[in-house]
Amino acid sequence: MSVLTRAFSEVFSDQPYSASRNFLISGIFWLVLGTTLGLLAASLMTWPDMIRGIPQLSFGRVRPAHINMVTIGWLSMGYIGCFYYILPVLVGRKGVWNERLANITMVIWNLLVFFGVWSLLNGYTEAREYAELEAPFDIVALAGLILVGINGYMTVLSGPEKKWYVSVWYILGAMFWFPVVYIIGQRVFFAMEGLNDAIANWFYGHNILGMWFTVGGIGILYYLMPRFTGNPLYSHTLSMLGFWTIAMFYAPTGTHHILQSPVPEWLKAIAVISSVFLLVPVLTVLTNFFMTMKGKWSLAADHIPLRFALAAGVAYLLTCIQGPFQATRFINWYLHFSNWVVGHAHMALLATFSFIVFSATYYIIPKVTGRKIYSKRLAVWHFWLSLYGWIIMMLALTIAGLIQAAGWHFAIPYDQWVIEMHPYMIVRTLSGVMIVLGQILFMFNIYHTVFSKEFEPAPHSPTGIAFV
Numbered sequence: 358m359s360v361l362t363r364a365f366s367e368v369f370s371d372q373p374y375s376a377s378r379n380f381l382i383s384g385i386f387w388l389v390l391g392t393t394l395g396l397l398a399a400s401l402m403t404w405p406d407m408i409r410g411i412p413q414l415s416f417g418r419v420r421p422a423h424i425n426m427v428t429i430g431w432l433s434m435g436y437i438g439c440f441y442y443i444l445p446v447l448v449g450r451k452g453v454w455n456e457r458l459a460n461i462t463m464v465i466w467n468l469l470v471f472f473g474v475w476s477l478l479n480g481y482t483e484a485r486e487y488a489e490l491e492a493p494f495d496i497v498a499l500a501g502l503i504l505v506g507i508n509g510y511m512t513v514l515s516g517p518e519k520k521w522y523v524s525v526w527y528i529l530g531a532m533f534w535f536p537v538v539y540i541i542g543q544r545v546f547f548a549m550e551g552l553n554d555a556i557a558n559w560f561y562g563h564n565i566l567g568m569w570f571t572v573g574g575i576g577i578l579y580y581l582m583p584r585f586t587g588n589p590l591y592s593h594t595l596s597m598l599g600f601w602t603i604a605m606f607y608a609p610t611g612t613h614h615i616l617q618s619p620v621p622e623w624l625k626a627i628a629v630i631s632s633v634f635l636l637v638p639v640l641t642v643l644t645n646f647f648m649t650m651k652g653k654w655s656l657a658a659d660h661i662p663l664r665f666a667l668a669a670g671v672a673y674l675l676t677c678i679q680g681p682f683q684a685t686r687f688i689n690w691y692l693h694f695s696n697w698v699v700g701h702a703h704m705a706l707l708a709t710f711s712f713i714v715f716s717a718t719y720y721i722i723p724k725v726t727g728r729k730i731y732s733k734r735l736a737v738w739h740f741w742l743s744l745y746g747w748i749i750m751m752l753a754l755t756i757a758g759l760i761q762a763a764g765w766h767f768a769i770p771y772d773q774w775v776i777e778m779h780p781y782m783i784v785r786t787l788s789g790v791m792i793v794l795g796q797i798l799f800m801f802n803i804y805h806t807v808f809s810k811e812f813e814p815a816p817h818s819p820t821g822i823a824f825v
């Protein structure tokens with residue numbers, strides 16, 4: 358069989374779990390490209406004259422390209438790859454309802470990321486943060502999400518197991534809510550103007566995090582933690598309380614991104630109050646997470662997927678302390694428009710949600726390919742480079758943000774505080790080098806595991822500890 362025919366049959370395969378594998382390996386490809394674009398954006402902030410005369414590589418275009426590639430390309434594809442493994446396993450099926458349809462969706466999604474980012478780099482944008490893609494791409498993304506949802510729901514409904522474990526609830530919730538958030542926030546079928554548009558924009562901007570990445574990510578963690586530790590999930594009641602309170606409190610929080618704008622006061626009040634109330638679901642998740650670890654902490658010394666999951670849990674805790682804190686009126690007024698917020702965004706999307714997918718990938722790839730992860734050493738390097746890279750980035754952005762905020766509020770001339778921030782921008786760029794390097798090792802390790810002709814079969818290891 359020629360390479361092309363083999364690639365074609367792999368891509369449109371109806372083999373159980375092939376879509377899970379294909380979504381995961383596509384996501385990792387976009388992760389490497391997306392973080393490289395982030396590194397380029399960071400370098401442009403540090404050395405603004407580094408590239409001249411190539412509009413495609415100017416900061417204003419690279420920034421949205423980076424964000425869309427890591428959110429729609431990496432994280433969303435990674436999540437779907439995990440969902441398409443976890444759902445069938447939990448409902449007692451072999452593979453999703455329609456594996457070929459899932460693989461076709463995967464191809465559509467890859468084309469969306471490729472052409473979407475190409476269009477952003479070429480200056481086609483709606484100029485709405487997180488929602489930059491133009492209308493035709495929105496239609497394709499929505500169609501993709503509906504296909505993902507149909508396959509997810511049909512998998513669960515056609516499975517023999519009728520008693521749903523909590524992860525099924527969370528994953529089905531994420532698959533239902535994200536298309537709804539997309540239709541409203543991206544204004545897919547209607548137009549809006551002025552402030553209404555800004556409100557809808559941030560309904561999308563915050564709920565892609567809340568109703569997609571958070572809900573889906575918790576669903577993945579609730580699946581992984583009992584497996585990694587061998588302990589049952591600490592409390593199903595808490596997990597269901599978390600599920601419904603997320604649905605209640607997340608939806609109206611988006612306006613906390615535009616508290617300094619003339620949005621109606623009642624909407625701002627609801628956004629701030631519900632942001633603080635988010636501590637309720639957060640506490641349910643974290644109690645469950647850390648109590649499920651009871652007596653099993655020592656496993657983390659040797660269990661790389663568990664290490665990623667634990668780091669994600671700690672980052673989630675920090676993100677959710679920082680989030681309500683900076684959503685309150687005075688703090689928000691002080692920190693808004695500063696690098697502090699960018700630090701917060703990376704704590705959520707890199708250190709929490711990406712680490713969840715890293716953890717799941719090291720567990721799922723051996724399950725769906727029957728191959729042991731190629732190199733433990735590379736996985737360990739991936740962990741430390743990503744972790745230290747993120748910590749350094751976070752510190753640099755937080756300090757730079759405080760300098761910047763002081764600069765705005767004490768009317769210090771712009772050129773003075775920009776110079777003060779320069780060393781921190783250099784450090785942030787260096788942290789980016791570490792993170793990108795970590796992701797290249799990750800890609801090499803996983804691709805070698807999946808595609809290499811020589812491989813070690815995955816040992817029997819329900820907890821996944823022997824995989825890496």
Ligand code: HEM
Pocket residue numbers: 388392393395396397398399402420423424427428431696698699702703706707711785786788789790792793
């Ligand atoms: C999986 C990894 C990553 C994810 C999920 C991610 C996500 C994001 C998000 C959501 C934003 C928007 C922040 C905001 O609106 O406040 C952003 C902005 C940005 N990211 Fe990343 N990022 C990742 C990795 C990186 C890396 C490795 C670098 C390199 C240093 C980087 C550099 C940047 C820069 C320079 C911006 C623009 C900040 C600004 O406008 O001031 N990112 N990223």
